[in-house]
Each structure stands twice: as C-alpha cells, then as structure tokens.
Amino acid sequence: MTKALKSLSEEASKDVEQVSTKEALSLFKEGNTVFVDVREDHERAGSGTIPGAVHLPRSLLEWKLDCGDPNHRPEVFDAVRPIFFCGGGGRGLLSAKLAQEMGVTGARNLNGGFRAWVSFDGPLV
Structure with a gap:
C-alpha cells in the first residue's frame, strides 16, 4: 500500500512538535537550539x-543522520x-519526523519554515 503526501504529513504532525516563529526566535536568542536547514543549495542561494x-539538505538527510556514514x-x-x-x-516537518525515527531526540519543526522566519524579521546570514 502506498501513502500519499497528505497522509504522511498528517502522521508526522501527530508526532512532531510545531514551533511558532515567535517561540523559535526566543529559543534562538537563548541558545542551546540547533536549527537544521533542510533546503537544497539552490534554495539557500541568495536568500x-x-x-x-x-x-x-533533505535529499541527503538519511545519510547525514546515519551514525555510520562518514558525512554524519x-x-x-x-x-x-x-x-x-x-x-x-512541509519538508521540515517530514525531516523532523525522519530524524526522530533515526534517533534524534526532540526533533521539532519550524511552523511556516524559513519564509515565516523572514516575515518575523528573524536574523539572517
């Protein structure tokens, strides 16, 4: 049986905590939070x-999270x-779910993603 993206996203939403942009900015200022950008190189370029x-990158996530991989x-x-x-x-949500399944404790998703961060005037580099 195959699963549609909507079904995968709904399942992930049950298991992954959504962090609002306001809360994420507060956590950013406190420290002890690692933000994980799963966008591809071409999406990050210029933004x-x-x-x-x-x-x-989402396309390499499984390898980067695999403790046995040299690029871990x-x-x-x-x-x-x-x-x-x-x-x-969307991809952040699915990535956080995958990360949980691979042993990353407390993986969360930034609700609204990078666009929400930018709209909230979050700091950028």
Missing part, C-alpha cells in the same frame, strides 16, 4: 539562512532542541 544553522552530522544528535526548517514547513 540566506538562520545564523548558525546546520545545513542538511553529530551536532544534530547532541542538540538540546533541534528545530528543522525548509522553505514553507
């Missing part, structure tokens, strides 16, 4: 990202509060 964000990114596992984000929120 910037959240300062200090770890770049794990341990800082995501070590984070107190990992918050995943994409352009609008």
